[in-house]
Amino acid sequence: MDASCSWCIEFADLFSQLGGIYFLLCSSIFILLFISFLRLYVAWKGIKFSKNIKWVDATHWEVPYAEAMQPIISQLNSLGFKRLGEFHGIIQGITQMVWSYVSADETTVVTISHQFPANPSLVFNTWYGDNALVTTSYPAIEDIFCIPNCCSMAVQGSLEEAHDKHMKQLGEFDKKHGSRVRFSTIDDWLLPHPRIQANQDYVNQSNRYYVRRYLVAPTLAYLYAILVFVAVTTAGLIYNLSVKTIWIALAFLSLPFWIAIVWIKRQILLFIVQNFKKKFSR
Numbered sequence: 447m448d449a450s451c452s453w454c455i456e457f458a459d460l461f462s463q464l465g466g467i468y469f470l471l472c473s474s475i476f477i478l479l480f481i482s483f484l485r486l487y488v489a490w491k492g493i494k495f496s497k498n499i500k501w502v503d504a505t506h507w508e509v510p511y512a513e514a515m516q517p518i519i520s521q522l523n524s525l526g527f528k529r530l531g532e533f534h535g536i537i538q539g540i541t542q543m544v545w546s547y548v549s550a551d552e553t554t555v556v557t558i559s560h561q562f563p564a565n566p567s568l569v570f571n572t573w574y575g576d577n578a579l580v581t582t583s584y585p586a587i588e589d590i591f592c593i594p595n596c597c598s599m600a601v602q603g604s605l606e607e608a609h610d611k612h613m614k615q616l617g618e619f620d621k622k623h624g625s626r627v628r629f630s631t632i633d634d635w636l637l638p639h640p641r642i643q644a645n646q647d648y649v650n651q652s653n654r655y656y657v658r659r660y661l662v663a664p665t666l667a668y669l670y671a672i673l674v675f676v677a678v679t680t681a682g683l684i685y686n687l688s689v690k691t692i693w694i695a696l697a698f699l700s701l702p703f704w705i706a707i708v709w710i711k712r713q714i715l716l717f718i719v720q721n722f723k724k725k726f727s728r
Contacts, residue, residue, distance in 0.1 A: 453648070505531035505632050511545055515558060515566045521605045526550040531632030537646050546635065553626035554612070555635060566606075570612040574623040576721065584608035606636075664707070671703040 454533045509532060511519070527547040545558045558568040570582040579596040584607075586600035597615050603606040620626075629635050678699065682692045 469489045487655060501533045501535045501544070501631055501636055503531065503636055507532065509543055509559075512566060515545070517665055518558060518566060518568060519545075522547050522556060525606075525609055527556055530555060530629065530635065533632065533636060546632065552628045552630055554616075555629050566609075570608065572612070572616055573627040574619065574621075575625050575627060576623050578619055578623040580611035580619055581610065582608050582615070626708075667703055667706040671700060674699045674703070 530546040530548040539705045547556045554572045581598045583600045585602050589600040591598045678695045
């Protein structure tokens with residue numbers, strides 16, 4: 447039996463002894479990579495619709511808002527926001543109704559939608575004359591994406607927290623971008639103005655951000671994990687290490703991989719945990 451064949455037999459024997467951990471590696475990489483592609487697809491789909499949708503004034507319809515929106519509207523009123531109007535758009539053949547409220551200085555517009563009636567969501571929107579943009583979503587997976595001319599934040603905690611974070615960010619943007627765009631009526635909101643260019647800049651930057659975060663970063667982490675497993679098992683064959691020693695080495699060297707994955711997925715994991723707590727606390 448030649449040396450190459452002997453090495454193959456040794457590798458097959460080691461593989462059978464480490465079969466469980468190899469299976470765990472392959473299955474976890476597949477699942478996590480699938481989640482990354484799914485998250486990237488969802489982000490891309492949302493960005494695509496935000497670019498193509500056309501909003502139309504629906505204030506004259508006087509559509510009543512869902513009961514679940516009442517606490518949100520009451521909180522907005524207490525923060526000084528007043529009704530601006532309603533508008534709608536067609537998303538995948540479904541009419542999406544949006545209620546809008548504007549701040550006392552008429553520079554921040556809150557858009558509220560209830561695609562899921564029991565869980566309405568809102569976004570604080572502020573534009574600047576030089577096409578700069580600040581948005582804050584609530585409730586959403588905790589996240590922040592900022593570049594020089596736009597900043598998008600997401601808050602899971604409370605509406606007041608989302609408002610406070612938005613106002614804090616406006617303080618930073620006011621110094622760099624000057625005066626904000628004002629919205630006195632729903633027509634001001636729907637008429638073309640610099641916010642269209644601001645949206646386009648945001649979309650372009652978001653595409654690159656999501657590719658880096660949900661595709662490039664996880665892929666690099668998975669490549670590291672594969673490299674560790676190949677290196678450790680090869681070293682085990684060359685130096686005749688015991689299976690126990692290989693397991694310990696794999697566990698230790700795999701820690702950076704799992705730390706990276708938890709960091710990359712931390713918003714998703716936090717969102718899942720918080721929603722489970724809400725579900726079981728009812």
